[in-house]
Amino acid sequence: MYHISDVKKYLKCPLMFYNHVHNDAELFRPYVRLDEKLTELAREKLQVTEYFLGQKNDDKELALEALKKYDWLIKARFEYENLRIKVPFLHRTDFGYDIYFVYCGNYPKDDDILFYALTIWVLKNNHVYINNCYIMHFDANYVRKNELDPHALFIISDCFYNDSNKKQKNIKDTIYAKMRNYTMILKEMEEVEKGDKPKAVRTNKCTKRNKCLYYDECFDEESQIEDNSILTLVTSQYKYQMYESGIRYLKDANIDMIEGTRQQYAQIQADINGGVFVDKHALKGWLKNIRYPIAFLDFEWDTYAIPPYYGMKPYDVLCFEYSIHILNEDGSIDHHEYVGTKDCRQKLIENMINDIGKHGSIIAYNANGAEKIRLQEMIAQFPQYANELWHIYYRMEDLQQPFMLGMVYNTKMRGTYSLKTLMSILDEKAYKSLDIHQGMEAVFNWRQIDNEEDINSEEIMLHLKQYCAMDTFAMIEVFTKLQELAKDFI
Numbered sequence: 001m002y003h004i005s006d007v008k009k010y011l012k013c014p015l016m017f018y019n020h021v022h023n024d025a026e027l028f029r030p031y032v033r034l035d036e037k038l039t040e041l042a043r044e045k046l047q048v049t050e051y052f053l054g055q056k057n058d059d060k061e062l063a064l065e066a067l068k069k070y071d072w073l074i075k076a077r078f079e080y081e082n083l084r085i086k087v088p089f090l091h092r093t094d095f096g097y098d099i100y101f102v103y104c105g106n107y108p109k110d111d112d113i114l115f116y117a118l119t120i121w122v123l124k125n126n127h128v129y130i131n132n133c134y135i136m137h138f139d140a141n142y143v144r145k146n147e148l149d150p151h152a153l154f155i156i157s158d159c160f161y162n163d164s165n166k167k168q169k170n171i172k173d174t175i176y177a178k179m180r181n182y183t184m185i186l187k188e189m190e191e192v193e194k195g196d197k198p199k200a201v202r203t204n205k206c207t208k209r210n211k212c213l214y215y216d217e218c219f220d221e222e223s224q225i226e227d228n229s230i231l232t233l234v235t236s237q238y239k240y241q242m243y244e245s246g247i248r249y250l251k252d253a254n255i256d257m258i259e260g261t262r263q264q265y266a267q268i269q270a271d272i273n274g275g276v277f278v279d280k281h282a283l284k285g286w287l288k289n290i291r292y293p294i295a296f297l298d299f300e301w302d303t304y305a306i307p308p309y310y311g312m313k314p315y316d317v318l319c320f321e322y323s324i325h326i327l328n329e330d331g332s333i334d335h336h337e338y339v340g341t342k343d344c345r346q347k348l349i350e351n352m353i354n355d356i357g358k359h360g361s362i363i364a365y366n367a368n369g370a371e372k373i374r375l376q377e378m379i380a381q382f383p384q385y386a387n388e389l390w391h392i393y394y395r396m397e398d399l400q401q402p403f404m405l406g407m408v409y410n411t412k413m414r415g416t417y418s419l420k421t422l423m424s425i426l427d428e429k430a431y432k433s434l435d436i437h438q439g440m441e442a443v444f445n446w447r448q449i450d451n452e453e454d455i456n457s458e459e460i461m462l463h464l465k466q467y468c469a470m471d472t473f474a475m476i477e478v479f480t481k482l483q484e485l486a487k488d489f490i
């Protein structure tokens with residue numbers, strides 16, 4: 001029996017589908033936290049009190065029987081031709097059934113049309129005829145008060161939204177216009193599942209949005225490439241074409257086949273120079289803005305689909321930890337840190353304002369894409385600290401800039417620009433020696449403490465502190481290296 005997610009995988013890539021059905025299910029750990037029961041909140045919004053509630057592994061006849069007895073069916077399971085679906089809300093009306101999908105986001109678009117079309121297709125083949133289609137989604141402007149209000153949290157829409165988040169196409173019309181007969185696809189899926197493993201064929205789906213889970217397995221040879229391989233060229237549409245035509249190294253890139261970004265220029269020059277490129281004027285210009293004492297700041301945070309605390313909106317984040325390393329002009333270093341649980345927002349802000357000091361620059365890695373945004377969110381939720389937080393904001397510099405703007409490149413970076421990559425060039429063992437190695441691992445660990453699960457919270461706290469502290473320590477190492485590079489090239 002297949003689910004809609006299997007069909008989506010198959011249509012994306014038969015090999016991805018094959019791997020999925022033949023391997024043990026991957027442990028799914030959501031990036032976004034959803035503690036509240038979404039269906040329960042949606043039920044309150046719809047004011048449904050009498051209903052049939054479907055369960056996992058329900059017999060397929062159960063929902064058909066329930067149709068005869070109930071006006072509302074919630075999470076009912078239907079099947080047709082080896083495809084099993086779960087229908088969030090189905091409501092009998094005088095003109096057929098209204099279906100309510102629940103979208104865990106702010107603006108449902110028609111990019112997931114297959115999901116909706118398959119649901120309606122299975123219902124149609126069970127003689128459940130749809131009168132109208134609605135999507136319940138979050139109101140992006142909803143701000144939580146003390147209690148969560150499902151009536152204000154959800155919007156019920158009969159239209160999809162466009163890229164500017166404006167209501168555009170009618171949901172039912174769009175679904176019916178795109179709906180197909182999926183019988184052949186389901187048959188093909190069975191054949192693929194029973195047949196030999198399909199061959200890996202590289203398409204833009206392998207890396208679109210997120211890198212495919214099976215990428216390293218499919219293209220194992222890429223992990224073996226040399227540091228200066230043409231395949232490390234970033235944002236390059238034609239790197240595989242160049243590779244196929246016999247171009248192996250960055251220094252040999254075909255000028256007519258590159259986009260000509262500053263990062264690409266730095267990569268090619270680094271290879272020509274034997275491994276390192278430094279735009280000394282640009283780098284010295286960037287360093288000139290930095291003032292001692294320099295505070296290196298890093299936040300860890302969790303993202304909540306449904307706002308858990310006062311003043312938060314859907315998909316707001318909550319910073320639960322920071323580490324601050326302060327590099328003084330005489331070379332001495334001070335360290336401050338904070339980790340909280342539950343609604344620790346105010347305490348974190350107060351401690352940070354106190355720890356970070358009033359003078360000097362503040363550096364974060366990817367400050368423009370993370371720490372500065374976190375500060376703006378704090379200001380919106382706690383305007384009483386606006387002056388102090390704006391002061392921190394305007395002192396902040398982004399350590400990623402010298403790399404993203406092509407001022408510095410080392411072929412050992414192999415086309416990646418993360419702090420961990422840079423630190424691994426300077427000290428291979430630094431992150432490897434930690435129990436927590438990357439950001440989402442820190443979040444998953446923190447959730448265990450925050451949920452008060454039966455775990456050794458002191459040990460996890462220690463690991464969280466070590467991980468965050470390593471990030472700010474790594475920034476000092478990278479910053480010091482940049483200073484050295486600027487000097488070497490005077």
Ligand code: SF4
Pocket residue numbers: 012013014015016019200201202203205206212213214215218
């Ligand atoms: S990496 Fe590409 S070829 Fe391999 S499973 Fe993923 S999408 Fe398919």
